[in-house]
Amino acid sequence: MNKLITKEIFKEDPYKKNCISKIINIGNNWVELDETIFYAEGGGQLGDTGIIKTQNKEITIENTIRENNSIKHITSSKIDIGIGSTVDCIIDWERRYKLMKMHTCLHLLCSIIDAKVTGGSVTDDKGRLDFNLDFKPNKEDLKIKLNNLIQGNYEVSYSWISEKELDENPNLVKTMSVAPPRRNGTIRMVRIGDNIDYQPCGGTHVKHTSEIGSVNITKVENKGKLNKRVVVSFL
Numbered sequence: 001m002n003k004l005i006t007k008e009i010f011k012e013d014p015y016k017k018n019c020i021s022k023i024i025n026i027g028n029n030w031v032e033l034d035e036t037i038f039y040a041e042g043g044g045q046l047g048d049t050g051i052i053k054t055q056n057k058e059i060t061i062e063n064t065i066r067e068n069n070s071i072k073h074i075t076s077s078k079i080d081i082g083i084g085s086t087v088d089c090i091i092d093w094e095r096r097y098k099l100m101k102m103h104t105c106l107h108l109l110c111s112i113i114d115a116k117v118t119g120g121s122v123t124d125d126k127g128r129l130d131f132n133l134d135f136k137p138n139k140e141d142l143k144i145k146l147n148n149l150i151q152g153n154y155e156v157s158y159s160w161i162s163e164k165e166l167d168e169n170p171n172l173v174k175t176m177s178v179a180p181p182r183r184n185g186t187i188r189m190v191r192i193g194d195n196i197d198y199q200p201c202g203g204t205h206v207k208h209t210s211e212i213g214s215v216n217i218t219k220v221e222n223k224g225k226l227n228k229r230v231v232v233s234f235l
């Protein structure tokens, strides 16, 4: 994979709500920045929204996407700010924090159900995971286990392994639908507690599971013989 042009600040500090960045490229409805706090849509998690500001202009960022080795901040029209200008970047933190909470919650859900994940999505009000499973897990049971893990206030931590290590340990990959985020030969691993969950992930997470707050299992659905869908929402 090519080296990403934009430095991803959200990977080192997902709690950073604003930063000053430089515009390095402009398209008809997007801008590229030298570094960004906007999470680019991927791995089932929605892209960030927010604003970028110059001294006398404010531009809405409607979405953030990844295209090959570039992160594009989507604007409603072409902006008339020169390349090289610095801008104040501010993400819609309320929305992003909900996305972080729900994303982390899905890691916990993943740890409760012993099956590979075949699909999933995270929005700011709900999350879902599909599991390669031949029976429907019990809704109440899932709810109790999930809320117990949240209240356990486990720490979320990061480490990096080489692509070779990952290739030699294919069981570390729990999600069949999303390729692990490979970058410059290393993979970021996300760990919750000592050994509650450990898997490659490029998304944004809260620091401690209690930040998620209480959740409800709103649905456990049959989506085919080997596909069971679990939907989670905030209580």
Ligand SMILES: [Zn+2]
Pocket (backbone or CB within 6 Å): 103, 104, 107, 190, 201, 202, 203, 204, 205
């Ligand atoms: Zn994650």
